[in-house]
Amino acid sequence: MKKETQIVSLGRDKKWTKGVVNPPVFRASTMLFETMEEMRFASKNKTNGEMFYGRRGGPTHFAFQAAIAELEGGVGTALYPSGSAAISGCLLSFLKAGDHLLMVDNAYEPTRALCDGLLAGFGVETTYYDPLIGAGIKDLIQENTKVLFLESPGSVTMEIQDVPTLSQIAHDHNMIVMLDNTWASPINSRPFEMGVDISIQAATKYIVGHSDVMMGTATSNEKHWEQLRENSYLMGQCTSPDDVYLASRGLRTLSVRMNQHEKNALKVANWLATRPEVDHLRHPAFETCPGHEFFKRDFSASNGLFSFVLKEGNVKSVTALVENMHHFKMGFSWGGYESLILPVFGIEKLRTVTNWDSKKPLVRVHIGLENVDDLIADLEAGFERFNAAL
Template identity: 45%
Template sequence: MSGGPAEQGKNTRLVTSGRRKEWTGPVVNPPVWRASTHLYETEADRKAGGTSNSDGEFYYGRRGAPTQWALSDALTQLEPEAFGTVLYPSGVAAITGALLAVLRPGEVLLVTDNAYEPTRLAALGLLKSFGIETRFFDPLDLDGFEHAFCEKTKAVMLESPGSLTMEVSDVPALAAIARDKGAVSLLDNTWASPLGFAALEHGCDISIMSLTKHVGGHSDLMMGSASAGEKYYRRLRRTAQALGHVVSPDDASLALRGLRTMGVRLKKSTASALEIARWLYGRPEVGFVRCPMLPDSPDYRLWQRDFTGGCGLFCFVLKDSSEAARARFIDTLDLFGIGYSWGGFESLVIPFDPASIRTAMPWPPASAGTGERLGIRLSIGLEDTEDLIHDLERGFTAMEQA
């Protein structure tokens, strides 16, 4: 549960965290403990066990075993100021589980208008059925955010950069306002991970990740996590146990394996994404590029102030194009798979048109030119950057063909 030495670098913690001797024994990685039933030596041991409901104590398979505990411990050590981390069977389960842990019927939740669409759907569906009201806000408007609170507002769901359209918000300021108003702040921190943005250090109460993305890194597992200080960790843990949330030890082992190389993979994909974003910025077919790491980005100042790293996910918007031309562009790509998710070793592409799911902030943005509305999201993998650029160039050529 305790964090690693504060003076150790992030990549050192990626390699060493979660590898307690009592979990690994004489080998490098903790074995895969497949177990539903945990046995006690005596009846007295059974009566004494399971009282803390914490990682590291055998009780029953739903509470995990050394494979899952090692992953939770490693993630906790990566998140400054975290007391513990709860694992969930998917990123969406982490989001809904965390929200259910901090909200009650009759309360109000504020959600950033550029949130991950399943977050929006959970708020308007599941949470609504529990009597929780959701209101959406523009995360770039601090004054408007402050005035969005009412006496029933008890939680705020943040995401930065925003899903699909990649706006960076002033998370420390938003979290500070939420705290002053007596609300819990939750951040979907999947894009940057703790390697790029220390959510709790920047004022958030709960940091959520889809481990399916960067941590897994190989597009072969589904998992989520939520890290917090002791107060909210206890609430997260109790709610997860009540909901029966558990991850398989096999998937936890895969996530641990991916975690060890996450730093070098992010470094490569981030560098490639920045180079490709610069190249796209100069293309005549492109209206604008939304990549927070790009010095020409309107959000670059905030990104440079708050972030210590990025990733390979960004977007751009076509200029004076049609849906048919966008489809030709995507269909021509060879190295970019057409599919959801991101953060794996392979590059991906999807089109996006978020206007129908935005209620508090406009799409296209007010700064966009005429005809700049059709978006394309890229997840840059580990391929050679020049090959990816060549592939995109072929896509632009095909776009012009009737």
């Protein structure tokens, strides 16, 4: 099946939907058993879709998990109350004191904070690496290196990684490969075909699609699924069936929304490329984005999230650009139907092994589902304010 058909069809087995179109909200903490045999059967099959205890999930969860696992190409999906919880749940499920982690230098800021804080306190050493390091990653591998963590494209600066090469080298050294795959969503890349072991989604973003639910997913291959599932369960990771229902409903329109986000964003990006104030675009579909060649090879489409770098500017002028917008609003997320704009200051302080020219401000935008002409007019007025404040 094509992805558009899969999205509509997956997770709608009658054992979960009870014959209705959408899997209903099934709220439960305690499941009741009439006989010891029933309880023994549920206990024996508690990880195989049998109702056992609320934290293990119910039909609402099982339907959504099955859909995400199949879309991403894995064998099982664990659910978490946020994307950050999914990242920490995955890392804590496979790392212990004395282990070494290779973390991409342009990772999501809370991921870096997790490494430098909680993981360091637990005795896990982290080495950051250039997202464009490619085969050079082998020089950073130690005897105790257990996990290679990827984020492609990277947070804010949008570098695309050579995932197949990095995965192959990691597997040659018996390492686990984890990928924050949120930008691609479950439909615009095939992480397991590229060698990834665990693919992580902040479902808060494009899966939910309406900026009203926090959720994370981690989909694993067969080799690592049992350990991920059980350790996440032991850490108490679970999600509300009401939130899962909203994520499941959002999933059904994912391909339609992604197509429109991509179409709108490409129009806005092409317009930005003509602006004299813009140094270059950090949009994976454009040659000016580092790693663009890997985007062309490994992704089937882009979306609404990208950044652009200004030739010059300061806090005053960039503030003038982003304030008083009519359609773009500032906010620390993306993936919803609305357009967002976010100036990012101090990138150089969030990089360990890669450099960033702090004299050239970066602005990240998420292009929503509004009329593109309205969005461009909003940005044009913003540039007028920007130039007046220089």
